[in-house]
Amino acid sequence: MTSSLMADKYRRGPDYRFGVDVDFSEVRTTFGLRAISVGRWVNNEERQRAANLVYDALADLTQILAVPPEVIGLRQSLTLAFAQGGRLGVQAHYQSSTRTLALAKNAGSGAFAHEWWHAFDHYISRFLFTGPTPQRAFASKLWLSRNDYNEHRLNQPLLQLLPHILLNEQRTDSSAYLKRCALLDASAGQYYLAMPEELSARAFEHYVQNAEIKNQYLVSGTKQGELARLGAFPNDQEAAQLAPCFSRYFAALGSSISRAPKAIERSTKPY
Known part of the structure; x- marks a missing residue:
């Protein structure tokens, strides 16, 4: 290191x-x-x-x-x-x-x-549902209005992640995270921070910044930036619930691909 x-x-x-x-x-x-x-x-x-x-x-x-x-x-x-x-x-x-x-x-x-x-959220939308999806749709946003989930094992952690981001524990109301961001949007006269695709992207970057590896070119501001101060990122309790879902998904994805991610190898040949 x-x-x-x-x-x-x-x-x-x-x-x-x-x-x-x-x-x-x-x-x-x-x-x-x-x-x-x-x-x-x-x-x-x-x-x-x-x-x-x-x-x-x-x-x-x-x-x-x-x-x-x-x-x-x-x-x-x-x-x-x-x-x-x-x-x-x-x-x-x-x-x-x-x-x-x-x-x-x-x-x-x-x-x-x-x-x-955002790129991943867009890409995965075609695999998270069994029916056709709009060309520019994000999975996190479609999840709110679709129930034709593809039950493939790789999708299960994502189908657990999105409710944690968007809904309360009982799945009867919006999550506290979403509600905080909706209030911030209302005070600014906009609809942006509470968009499902933005909520999930901020949850992801917060997860990445919590890792042992630190890279401010990759991610910064989820801890001490202005939006963090306003509560636009998951708090510690919310992050603790979301982290296992992120980890399980990407661990399953990594193990499903033949080449193990042991290290980055410098090569000009595609894998």
Whole structure:
């Protein structure tokens, strides 16, 4: 376990690269991404630094989730865009229409895990239900209005997770977490924090930040940020209920894939 400062971002985790630079083509093949695009205004120094940061962040995520690296690319359906096609004032975002996770050049860090969950939430919707699903739908949102669940064993932890996020223990009312976020939305005159897909994404990034591996490029702000202070993340009791569901799901997913996630191997060959 090594510690380092990535400019102003802290990281504590294994040295997967052994101090050697990687490029974005290696990021793409290692993590099974469909493609990576980089903005034309990114110079060579910025491109190299970004490739290393993204590689380490995704490697950390695979270790935290205990999954093989290729899981990150969601069967090569996910595209990563760096400093390209972003939204003004937004650190990162996921575009469901193109299945693209976009990171801003100078402000994309810290939201990586949150946006990856959006990509996963979108991807898994087609497998969580037996009937057809809308092309841009998120599983967490569909769960509220659908009951045609696919009872596959890999889906069981997810079907336990979503009620913990959205409903109370008796499943008779909204969860306290949802209610807190609904009140925050009401005070701001919006509907955003209480959206199921946002509730689940914040629960996931909180889970990731609770891991022993620390990477502020991957996730930050779920403990001491402004939204954390306002109660927009799960509290300790809620997080303790959610963590086993996240862990069981990704452990089952990892064991179902032939290549065991023992370590990140540097290779330009797809798994």
